[in-house]
Amino acid sequence: MKDRALARLLGETLFRDTVEVMSDPANQPSETAPASPAPAANRDNSAVAQVARTVLARQRLDKYLWLIQQAYDDAMWKGGDRTRIDEHFPLIWRTSIMLYEASLSASPHRVRVCTPTDTGDGFDCRDEISRARIVPIPADAPLILVNQPTIG
Numbered sequence: 001m002k003d004r005a006l007a008r009l010l011g012e013t014l015f016r017d018t019v020e021v022m023s024d025p026a027n028q029p030s031e032t033a034p035a036s037p038a039p040a041a042n043r044d045n046s047a048v049a050q051v052a053r054t055v056l057a058r059q060r061l062d063k064y065l066w067l068i069q070q071a072y073d074d075a076m077w078k079g080g081d082r083t084r085i086d087e088h089f090p091l092i093w094r095t096s097i098m099l100y101e102a103s104l105s106a107s108p109h110r111v112r113v114c115t116p117t118d119t120g121d122g123f124d125c126r127d128e129i130s131r132a133r134i135v136p137i138p139a140d141a142p143l144i145l146v147n148q149p150t151i152g
Contacts (some may be wrong), residue, residue, distance in 0.1 A: 004099060007071035010064060011100030014055065014093055021058045022051065049090035056089050068092060 001007055021027050061082060068077055068085065076088045085092075114125040 001072055001095070003071045006067055007096050008099040008103055010067040010071055010092075011096030011098070013064065013067070015097050015100055017059050017063075018051065018055050018093075018097075021055045027054055027058065043087075044090045046090070048094060052090040052093035053086075055093070056086070061085065071096070 065077075065085075072088075072092060076092060077085050113127075114123040116122075117124055
């Protein structure tokens, strides 16, 4: 890999495109898919590779080509036509999305809060970790009083 930052950017683009493409019911794999020709010995036929190829079939390669060329070693894409990138695309897809996901915040409760400054010419920003709030839910059943005798 030549440039991790560009590979991460490619991963974000691929992640969004994957969600878009795979959200379309027409792109869902069918259980009765027609038998394909015998797979090549070095071809990745995993479920992840099938998703990556589905995305590539629905999106233009030109959209990703510059990022692939800048982020990945020449051996992954140079010296051939589209066939070479098609061969390596599942690996490029996996590693790019992995780098993107690694950059996401692991805590869904962390919030970046920005408020205007007193002068109004900027913002004061800080991370806040919100604690779970307990919200009472009204119940129709009568409550047990503390000083009441209990059974048992």
